[in-house]
Amino acid sequence: MAEYQCSICKLHYNDKKLADMCHAWCSTHDSCNLKIAEQSIEAEERRKKHGN
Numbered sequence: 001m002a003e004y005q006c007s008i009c010k011l012h013y014n015d016k017k018l019a020d021m022c023h024a025w026c027s028t029h030d031s032c033n034l035k036i037a038e039q040s041i042e043a044e045e046r047r048k049k050h051g052n
């Protein structure tokens with residue numbers, strides 16, 4: 001499966017559309033959108049590690 005990365009915040013996504021949305025948000029707002037970031041591979045791995 002392909003991985004896509006936001007070039008600004010460096011989060012990874014399994015879906016190019018999410019990575020593009022993340023990049024657009026980061027570049028416009030100079031911050032991360034939690035609704036987008038919670039769908040990142042890093043967030044998924046954290047949930048698996050902590051059982052949430």
